Amino acid sequence: MSDSTVASASSVPQPKFSKISEAVIRIAGNSQDGIQAIGGFLARLAGRSEQEVMTFMTIPSTISGGASIFQVRIGTGEVLSSGDDADVLLAFYQESYRNHLSSLRKGGIVLFDSDHVEPDPSKSSEFHHVGVPITSLTVEAIGGTARDKGKNIYALGLIARMFDLNLAKLEKLISERFAGKDESVTKNALSAFHAGYAYNVSGLVETFQFTDSSKRAGHQVVMNGNEALAYGLIAAGVRFGAGYPITPWSDIMELLRRELPKYGGMFIQCEDEIASISMAIGASYSGRVAVTGSSGPGISLKTEALGWAVMAEIPLIVVDVQRGGPSTGMPTNVEQSDLNIACFGGHGDSPRVVIAPSNVEDCFYVAIEAVNIARKYSVPVVLVTDQAIATRIEAFEEPDLKKLCQDLAPDLSPVQEFKPYDLQAPDGITRHLAPGTRIASGKYPIVTGLEHDELGHPTSSPKLHQQMTDKRRNKLKALAAEWTTPKVYGPPEGDVLLVGWGSSQGPLREAVEKARAAGDSYSSLHIRLLNPLPNGLEDIFAGYNHVFVVELNDQGLYGYGQLAGILRARYCDPKIRGINKSDGLTWKVKEILQRVKEQLTTLKQKN
């Protein structure tokens, strides 16, 4: 809560509200407590109130039980990350209290269920403690039924009171959420909510009110990254997908399975990831770009077929929702350790396009870009997201669907002749011709993974292998030239440039803000197109003394991560260095700043 305390001017004898511009609320409990639901309500409310919102959640990989948290940061200004420290911690159990107190800022409020939590007296000077017998009051409110189910909603009521949230909008959200269920479910939920709201929390603790939001215009939609990506694919015109279940990718396949039939499409659950990519390639071959995807080990399985799509020049979308690796790794944690496999995975030289969305909103747009690139360049595009983007909820401006939605029905009109691998094509860019197209010359194309001539027939000619290799490479160079060089966040010259990709865009920008406020000249650069790299990065790097590539992956044998490795190879610039970690968690802003400081100190000592 960043604003100074201003007493509410209201003349009504209401509790005093402090005006705040943003708040970070962390809810800690067990996975079956419906914690995600509270977070979801808050995020959606923020979206409807034209506020910015970002969430962060963890779910245990086991199905039932297990600790779970949901952190939501709501603000009237720009929200770039889910926040380092919480202003309010809502703790359901003793472990939640014990494990998450350290995530609360000094002077923050810990709201705990006094039926389950025994507060630590030694902490009472550091944090405001507010105990509410949440469990027993919920039972009281909804008559001893649906015990554990209702207490999340009761707690939502408490929070609503504490932050003076819009009662009517929340009631509406709750009713919508349970619409279609038995009427008593909605009634119970609303009773629990009202009981929580009526509890005199304002008598025990300071209460808050968000300053008016000024800049948000138009409607906002609220969703997580997996949803945004899946809907983006639908908007892009993708009508076929194939996959095999794996966390955190499964949400995308489940959504597409449900939604695609509405558009005349389908999503097929396959026997494994190899079948999935093969089937998607088959559907792409048939004339309309198709999607497959996976996480972790499933991506490894796809690489042989991916190489085929590169060789045969068939458009395809492969989604990689990264998680902790290698092997089964950390299924529900975040990591950015698949960049190398996305860019280079597979045998042989197989140039493909790799793009990483930078936030939830971007997941929607990147899907459309990826589809159009795949079609235009007849190449597979790997969309690399990660567990953090996949599961976090953000509010963003509603896209203009009428304008963005595309129809990719294949053009089957007859042609005179066709060469699938025409070497005269400018920049090596040829387009796939769907089967079913009549070719008057009577010479039909073969798409193949063997090195081939212009019609797709096998060849062992040294010259053709060289020419075709050039063709596959040159297409991507043309893409790099077409892609706009990314813009620096902050001044174009300075001491430090922080470079990032994927979900760390927000934390890096916030780090830049903080550093500049403290008088350090930092900027940041976010790279979305990772293979091929956009042109012009070297000119950007030239403006800084240090370039730190901040990644959620291992520092490797040589002291830098996967993107840093690629940038060093590309620019031969030793001032490109890595800042890496592998703890399965997103970057905290203070963590980034501290790591930069450490590096700068070490570098100074060396000089």
Added chain:
Amino acid sequence: MINITNEFPPRLSTLKPAPILPESERKGLTKKETAADHPTWCPGCGDFSVLALYFKLIEKRAIWHEKITTVAGIGCSSRFPYFVQGHGVHFIHGRALPFATGLSLTRPDLHVFVFGGDGDAFSIGGNHLTHAARKNIKMTYVIMDNQVYGLTKKQTSPTSPLGFKSKTDMWGAIDHPINPVKQLVSAGATFIARTTSTNPKHVLEMMEAAMDHDGFSVIQCLSECVEFFEGAFDSANPRKGGAFTEVPADHDKTDEFAAYKLAAEPFPGKFGIHYQVQRETKNKLEADITGKAREKFKGLEDWQILQRNFDRMK
């Protein structure tokens, strides 16, 4: 970021449109029109005969070039698509079936034919075979079984008989071979036939029946590798002193157990349709799901359907 656009220059705009005969005036394609590259198979390889009969099938059934899609994995037999004039796909080892599934489900207007070897089908692609069968995907799959790995030069294949001496079983094969018909019956294939490349009339007959079957139709076609397993199928060739015995007329094709029993006969066994039942294809079942979903959103454009979801996320 590149310009998000879905506008491409009209395809091959510089070319004059081809004069195309109306359907009614088109004649069945001759071998000359369907043959592409000269096959690279060894002289005497059984695969030649399978190819010749595929040409015959195309001619006899008057399938147009653009309506055939020939898909294959990797192996000697899988080179097939290069020799056929028509849209063709040479995919990766063992994965031709899932590829063909993606094609079949999205393009009901095409005839999807898949060709490949025994290693492609039963070893590396074994799991896909099971799932294509149980899902009953509309396509015809011709497994050219030579009981050996031809392309990689004589290693044991999953159908190699016990005792077969190969480069990986120099003392003779010791692993129990797969029985293709039994495997396919238990997987849920809805059309299973056996034939041999030395009986052209029978091959064509099976291909036609398979093509007419609405579902996943598989033909195990014995096709001799003269290079690495010479004489493997003499016992099925009357000209080499063997016997070509057809499935008895009273065999109940719809009876799983009868099919199993027939398949248990010692090599070379019986030829013909061992099993055939009608079961809804996945193509149909998926189309039903799509049809129902479309019905609910009749009259809406795609963006309006999507808008409904977005409205709920506000």
